[in-house]
Amino acid sequence: MHAAVDTVIFDLGNVLIGWDPRRLYRQLFDDEAQMEWFLREVCNSAWNEQQDAGRPWSEATALLRGEFPQHAALIDAYHERWEETLVGAMDESVAILASLNARGVRLLALTNWSQETFPIARQRFDFLQWFEGIVVSGEERLVKPDPRIYQRLLERYAVDPVRALYIDDSARNVAAAEALGMQGWWFRDAGGLRQRLAELGLLEGAPGGRRHG
Numbered sequence: 001m002h003a004a005v006d007t008v009i010f011d012l013g014n015v016l017i018g019w020d021p022r023r024l025y026r027q028l029f030d031d032e033a034q035m036e037w038f039l040r041e042v043c044n045s046a047w048n049e050q051q052d053a054g055r056p057w058s059e060a061t062a063l064l065r066g067e068f069p070q071h072a073a074l075i076d077a078y079h080e081r082w083e084e085t086l087v088g089a090m091d092e093s094v095a096i097l098a099s100l101n102a103r104g105v106r107l108l109a110l111t112n113w114s115q116e117t118f119p120i121a122r123q124r125f126d127f128l129q130w131f132e133g134i135v136v137s138g139e140e141r142l143v144k145p146d147p148r149i150y151q152r153l154l155e156r157y158a159v160d161p162v163r164a165l166y167i168d169d170s171a172r173n174v175a176a177a178e179a180l181g182m183q184g185w186w187f188r189d190a191g192g193l194r195q196r197l198a199e200l201g202l203l204e205g206a207p208g209g210r211r212h213g
Contacts, residue, residue, distance in 0.1 A: 011168035018087030054141035092190035145176035
C-alpha cells in the first residue's frame, strides 16, 4: 500500500506548457525534410539539453555557428526567436492544476529548462504562480533524470517522497523519481492524469478518459 499523497510535483514542458521547435522552424523552412534534418543534426535535443543544464545560449549558438556557418541565421533564431517555440498552455492539464490548487493540494514543479528562457514562461503563464516552488534545471546546473536534481527539490521543500506524486511526459524521468521513493505518473494525456488523481483522492471522480499505467 502506498502512503496517501499530499504533494504533486509537475514537469512543465509538454505537460502544462506545449513546446515544439517546429513551431518556429516551419516558418523558416519550405521543406519539411530539411527542417527535420536541421533539428536532428544541428540544433538537436542533445545540444538544447546543455542549455537546460546551464550552458549560456551565447556559447551554445557560437559553438554551432563555428561548425555549421552556412546555417548561422537559423542557429541564432533558436535563441533569438525562442518564444515562438512555445505552443502555449495545455488547457486540459492546466484545468487539472487549477482544480488541485483550489482543493489546497501542495504543488511543486521540476523542469528541464534554460535559466535564460524560463523567465519568458513565468511572465506568459500566470498559472506558474500557483506552485509553492519551481526547481529549474538551468539554475541548478543539473538536468533530469539525474537523481540529484530530484533530491534537491525534496530537500529544499521538505517533501516526504512516499507522499509525493511526480508527473512527467518522459518515462525515464518518471522512473528516476520512483527510484527515490516517489509515486510516478507517465503523462500522455490529461484524461489519464485526471483519472489517476481521482484514484488517489486528490480530485473528484473523472467521467470518461482512459487509464494509463
